[in-house]
Structure formats: structure tokens, C-alpha cells
Amino acid sequence: MRSGFVAVVGKPNVGKSTLLNALTGKKISIVSEKPQTTRFKLRGILHWPEAQIILVDTPGFHQPKDALGEYLNSQVVGTIREVDLILFLVDASREITEEDNKLAQEITRSNLPCLLVLTKKDLVQEEKIKSARESISKIIQFQDWIAVSASTGQGLEELISKIIPRLPEGPGLYPEDMVTDSAFDVQAAEIIREKVLNNIYQEVPHAVAVDVLRIEENPEKKLLKIYAEIYVEKASQRKIVIGQNGGMIKKIGTQAREELEYLTGKKIFLSLQVKVKEKWRHKESFIRRIYRSS
Template identity: 35%
Template sequence: MPSSVFVALVGRPNVGKSSLTNYLVGEKVAIVTKKPQTTRSRITGVITKGPVQYVLMDTPGIHKAHNKLDARMTQTAAASLKDVDVTMMLFEPEGELTDSELTMIKALQKGGPAIAVINKVDLLDSFAALEQRKRQVADFRCFDAVVTVSAKDGTGCEELFTLLKPYGNEGPHYFDDDAFTDMPEKELVAELVREKALLFMRDEIPHGIAVVVERFKERPDKDLIDIDVDIYCERKSHKGMIIGKGGQMLKKIASAARMDIEELLGVKVNLQCWVKVREDWRDNENLLNTLGFAKP
């Protein structure tokens, strides 16, 4: 009998939610960088194993809001808990828990069910620290299981499917069995361009950028897609940095993005990137809507 399990992945920024989503899906559906707040909207990864379809919802990291965009991201993470059969909350293997994490745990104590996933065990030197974290998380008494994984090398990841399976509901699958995400190709393309900007640029600029695909057109006469992308930033000075001396930075971003986009689409791509200024868009409700950050 076919069944589906809807799973929310929540946790602090940079805890590895997107890396785990990509590992479990076996495809790159979520962009990954070492910078916090890389994930801005809810991203869906789909894995079908025989009769069971697992639908993973990778949410933005929970953190204190500094602007209207941050507030929408945190609302998206909170709203995801209501839509799922089970929540996987990811934790660092050691260190203090943040206020945002403790707030999320309180929400899980009222709601449920949930599984605690301690990630990054490949980085840990101290077995005692990990045992301490496991005890601490178990003491919250809102998790049905506490497991340890490494999204980087795959340790313990496959076992998560066995844990998640019992939370499923019988009924037809929501997605085609060969689907790996519900994100439109245009959105995936925009995210890949933003990922490269995050990877190559200094800390303060990338969070002030948004990427929108303005044209996505297959050529009728050959296997080629023309893609035009607008990169929006908040300051004129940022525009100069994104373009770089003689256009070098923009070329670097576009070239790296094009390679990933061609791999994703399985076809040659002609990618053109343009940089435009939209002052303080992260605090402008209308611009947030226009740039695709709808309220959850």
C-alpha cells in the first residue's frame, strides 16, 4: 500500500539541514555554503523508496530577526511544523543552545512528533561531549528518538528512512515517483546563481542580494537554453563589488553557476547575468513580494 511521510527539517543556521536534504535526496535541491541564512524559503526534497514517499521540507535557520526578510524566514520555519507528519530537529554536536533553538523545542513540546538529529559527528574529537549532548536533548522529552549523523560523509543518514517510515500516512503519492523536488527549474537556477555569489563574495554583500530569472527560453533549432538573470543588491557600492574589476567577479559567479545549471538541466546553457540596485529591499514589504519572498 503506498504511503507518504512529510518531514520538516528545522534547526539553527548552518547546522546542516540543506546538506542533509541533498544527501538523502541524492540530488542538489538546496544550495549549501558555510554562511548562515543560505536557505531563505522552504525547499522540498522528494525521495521515493518503493511504496513509501518521503517529502523533506528544508526550512530557513531559526534565528533572531534583524529585518523583514529575517522575520519572514523565521515564520516559514515555524509554519512548516504544522504541515508535516514528523519534525527532524538538527543540533550541533556541542556548544550552547541558542534562544531560538529553545523556542523551537518549546513549540515541539506542545506539538510533535519529533526526532532529534545530532549532525557533524565527523568533526567531533570528544565522545564525552557527544554523549552529553545526547543526554541534554533527550531530557527535553519531546523527541521520539535521538540519533547521530554526518551529512558530510553519510554516517547514519540511511537509517533515518527506517525511523521516519512509521510516521507515514497511507494513500497515493503526492509527487511522481521519479521527482526529486517541487521547485520549478527557474527557482533552482536562481538559487544556484545566489549560491555562487555567497561562495565568492565577502560576508556583508551576499545576504543583501536576491536573484530572479527573467528569461528561460529553449531554442527551437538546437539543444540550448537562453537564461537571463537579474541580481538585485541594496547599494550602488555593492553593485560595483558584484561586477568586480573589469567584470571579473560577475564572470566568475556566472561561469561557476552555468556549469551547475548545465548539470542540473542536462543541456547547454547561455547564461547572462545583470546587476541592479534596489535600496533596502530586505525591509520593503512590496519588494519582498515582488522578489518572491511571499509571507508563509
């Protein structure tokens, strides 16, 4: 039996969260076309007869412009130093960037085994995959590589077969029925934020943070009451999130409530308040409070 932690790292929008969800068969991490969707370190647990694989999804490694960006990058670097194996994800359909170069340097400094995972295999020709592999091999040494498509499932079983032998020997670290160890308040906050991202296409997405204040349970009624605050940086953004006659926040709340009810199998009462916190992305103390569970 083998078990261990595997970091899933890469620049924004390379498909880290999509891969995590595809491998676990569950929605562990929210997915959006917008960069820097992932802000927590989220773990998905795979149970195989011969191994338990704990995949750690991380924020996209990028050129930071504010305290939030610095914090997210620190989460990536911290994860790299805490795991047994690193999956370095690179989008095979795009050119190598400075972000890829800097992340490769961080991985090299860790002295940990690394597998190169070229994503979005379904979107490119074999020649492009070969070119991407050769380009990455010039900036980092990796033990092995594979091209995958999380959306079609191509290469996923082979990826697992390459991960397992590289994990340390040892018993499983989590119960066999557990697919994530993320706290429920984190899951709830991320689901709410996902609905904001998916419904609003203007200046708001990067300026949105969600804080779950408290959760109250009524076992007799199979009811969960969730009280959360949605933070934006400007009054104009608050108006967008609320929408005309409260239409947008109602839509966001309904979508989040429905998914939370599906997730928990319980009725959900969801209270959402939209607040303005000017320039919160530049305030380290606020960032650490919001992402205290990360």
C-alpha cells in the same frame, strides 16, 4: 506503503541542506558556510520500496533583525504546521542556544511527532553527543533521536528507518523519477545566488537576492535563455559583485551557467544584471515578490 512530508528544521548552519542533499543523493538545496543560505522551502523526494518521503528543507530559524529575517522565520513556522513529522536538527559540536529554545517551543506547539537529529557526528566524541541529547531533552519531548554525519553518511540509513514508520499510510504523491518539485526558476535563482555567496567574502552575501525575470526555450537548438537580476543594497556592493573590469560577475555567470547546463543537459545563455535596491531586506513587499515561489 507510506508517504508523507517531513520538515527539516534547525537554526542556521546546523546542516539542514547538507542532510537533504545527502539523503536524496542530489543537489536540491544550495550549501554555504554563511548563515541563512536557504531562503526557499525546498522539497527533496526519497523513493523507497515501502515509502515515499518528502523532505522539506527550511531556512535557519534565528533572531530576526529585519523584514527578511521575519519572513524566513515565518516560512519555518508555516512548514512545521503543514507536515506529518519534524526532524529537529541540532549541531552536536556546539552549545544549545536561545534559537534552539525558541524553535523547540514552536515544535512543541505543533503537537506533531518529532525526531531529534544531532548533526556533525564525525566532529565530536560520544560524550559530547550524549551531553547534547540530554540538554535538548530538557527543552522538548522527542519520540526518538539519532546522531548523523551527512558528510560521511554515518547514521543516514538508520535515520530513514526511524522516519518511515512515523509516516501515514498512503500511496506515493510524486512520480518515481522525481527528486524535487522545485520550479526551475527557483533552482536557477538559487544556483546563481550560491555562486555569489561562494565567490564574495565581504559585506555582500546577506544583502544579495536573485530574481529570474524570464526563461526562453529554443527546443531546436536545445537552448535555454535565462534572464536574471542580482539585487544588492548599496552601490559599493554592486561594484564588488561586478568586480574589476567585470571579472567577478563574469566568473559568477560562468560557474552558474556550467551548473545549469549540467542540471538541464542543455546549452544555457545566462544574462545577469546587478541592481541596487536600498534596504530591500526591510521591505516586505519586495521580499514577497522575490520569494513569490516559496
